[in-house]
Amino acid sequence: MTQSEIFEKVRAIIAEKLSVDEDQITLDSSFVNDLKADSMDILDLVSGFEEEFDITIPDDKGRTFETVKEVVAYLATLIN
Numbered sequence: 001m002t003q004s005e006i007f008e009k010v011r012a013i014i015a016e017k018l019s020v021d022e023d024q025i026t027l028d029s030s031f032v033n034d035l036k037a038d039s040m041d042i043l044d045l046v047s048g049f050e051e052e053f054d055i056t057i058p059d060d061k062g063r064t065f066e067t068v069k070e071v072v073a074y075l076a077t078l079i080n
Contacts, residue, residue, distance in 0.1 A: 003073070006072050006079065007027060007068070009052055009053075010068060011025045017045050018041060027067070027072065028067060030066055031066060031068075049075065053079060
């Protein structure tokens, strides 16, 4: 799966969970600053990523994601 395909799935999950328009979500979007996510939102997103990609993300890793790009890169290493 390409990073572009991963990004499209990640963006859809973020849009649904945070109730934001997909057009507002870029690779450089910050979860906290741009998308206004709090720590509970981020945990919910990580859960959504795990479900979508059938993977497990350690809690300590999930808390470190600051941008969409970081999530996509991390998922690419797990999936490919």
